[in-house]
Amino acid sequence: MKMHADEAEIDEALVLRLVAAQFPQWAGLPVSEIPSSGTVNAMFRLGDSLTVRLPRIKGGVCDIATEWEWLPRFAEVLPVEIPAPVGRGEPGEGYPWIWSVQRWIPGTVPARGDEVLARELASFVRAFRRIDFTGGPLAHRGGPLVEQDFETRDALGKLEGWIDTSVATAAWESALAAAPAFSDGWVHGDLMPSNLLVADGRLTAVLDFATAGTGDPACDLIPAWNLLSGSARDAFREALEVDDDAWNRGRGRALSMALI
Incomplete structure (x- = not known):
């Protein structure tokens, strides 16, 4: 189900094609969508150790470039793990924008905090x-x-x-x-x-x-x-x-x- 009228067509098949075409070292790894309440990006798990992050709308494209610039710098000074970009994807396979591959971080979302x-x-x-x-x-x-x-x-x-x-x-x-x-x-x-x-x-x-x-x-x-x-x-x-x-x-x- 789309969240926006102008949202890109994104599914597991598209992610498989994009990865195979641009990152052959990860071609063939299984892809599964990550259920998320996020409205800007679609998230997919790639194999056991990676995630793929694709903007749903044009307004989210600048976020990819911003994270590539700042996340490595933040990682040096913050006390917990944060996403680590490892691959920057380009438009292709009918998908119009840049996208990114990041390291998978294990853990669970807290229901409440003590x-x-x-x-x-x-x-x-x-x-x-x-x-x-x-x-x-x-x-x-x-x-x-x-x-x-x-x-x-x-x-x-x-x-x-x-x-x-x-x-x-x-x-x-x-x-x-x-x-x-x-x-x-x-x-x-x-x-x-x-x-x-x-x-x-x-x-x-x-x-x-x-x-x-x-x-x-x-x-x-x-x-x-x-x-x-x-x-x-x-x-x-x-x-x-x-x-x-x-x-x-x-x-x-x-x-x-x-x-x-």
Whole structure:
């Protein structure tokens, strides 16, 4: 099922043809689609140790080039494993855009997080904030929160009768009223549970850096609401020493993503 009207035709047969034509060393390896809630890229497993990542739409093509530029640099300074590009594919076999082959990273997606995972996530966020690479892109969601106001209110209107929109609207307006970030920094920007991998409850990898760049540090507080609760949420906030304004902006960003 396609997610976009202008989405490319992508299936396992296409991946087999692309790999065989451009990476003969991996030709013949089995290909299987990886179930994913991602809306921008289609993901396939290639053999036991590789994945293939293909943009579904033209808007995702620049993400491939961005990841090729920045992922090797991030890997040197982050405390957990991240995707490692090993092959850059070109248009072919009827597919119109560049694509990539990356190393497969084992692990499972967390259903919820405890205090241990909360502190490990905070350690990752702190490490990202310490990055001082110059010339980076702007984070996809990293601008002032008001930039998301139209889409968020549009979603609230469409959800009337499905959720308590008065409570959600009050929370959104509270986030908009929070003081802005004092300065921007590097952020991942999409720390959804589906972009985290754990083993035995410990954080082992973070995936999908397509939205990474410089922006409001509150962007990386969203796990406090999409993964953590109770004492785990408190531990995450304490480990990052988050003030009330940043916490409110982070809640607003998590709320906006959930509503949309």
